[in-house]
Amino acid sequence: EIMSFIRSYVVPEGFPDSVTPSYVPYMTWRALKHFFGGAMSVFTTRALLNSVGVSQSRATSGAVAINWILKDGAGRVGKMLFARQGKKFDYDLKQLRFSGDLMMELGAGIELATAAFPQLFLPLACMANVVKNVAAVTSTSTRTPIYKAYAKGENIGDVTAKGESVGNIADLLGTGMSILMSKRNPSLVASFAVLSCGYLLSSYQER
Known part of the structure; x- marks a missing residue:
């Protein structure tokens, strides 16, 4: 009963x-990703939190909130502008998906750079969020x-729902592992x- 659940x-x-038979290898690499x-x-x-001043208490809560809102707003604008290229998403889907994952890593790397240059938090965070939101558009558009x-037959909805569930479970497991790792204060750059x-590697094998 547990396994059935x-x-x-x-x-x-x-x-x-x-x-199809290739579904399991695809989902395995997707879960790892x-x-x-x-x-x-x-x-x-x-x-991001350290560079914006939360841990050092150098910024007021209002200033922190404004910077965070501006960062998120820049990402949404970038997503909206990039969506105009949607027609091109119908060609070479897997290659486009991998390119989106490369962009996601670039955005994460820029976010990490805010720790080294906290005085440049807003421009770096805005740039990172634009890149990551463009990557998100690519991921969402190629997913279905x-x-x-x-999928075999008329079960695309079920396949999509279960695929997203697997991704969320893997994401939560990765987050939990990383929280445990961070308590040991490992090198930020080496860990990243x-x-x-x-x-x-998982993204490349997923293709």
């Missing part, structure tokens, strides 16, 4: 007959056609480099 959240109904992505987010968020290629390599 777990399967109801992570695999499409009728699995494995309801999907989300695991490393979740782990990296802990370090990049910590860098890729899942459709693995290892996790980033894992993320990009």
Whole structure:
């Protein structure tokens, strides 16, 4: 009963007959990618919070909030402008998806740089959020056609839902692992480099 309960959240109904044979390798690498992505987010968020002055109490709560809102606003504008290129997303989906993951890593790297240059928090954070939101548009736009290629019959909704569930579970596991790691105060750059390599390798194998 426990296994049946777990399967109801992570695999499409009728699995494995309801999907193509290449679905399992794809989802395995996708889960690993989300695991490393979740782990990296802990370090990049910590860098952002430190650079904006939360830990040092050098900034008022109002100034912190304004900087954070401006950062998020810049990302949304970038996402909206890039969405105009949507017609091009229908060609070479997997290559485009990998390019989006490369951009996601670039954005995370820029976020990490705010720890070294806290005085440049706002421009760096805005730039990072624009890059990451452009990557998010690419990921969202290519997700359904890729899942459709693995679905058999009229079960694309189920395949998509279970695929996103697996990604979320892996993301949470990666986040939890990274929180435990961060308590030991490891090198920020070294930790990010290892996790980033894992993320990009998983993304490449996912194609």
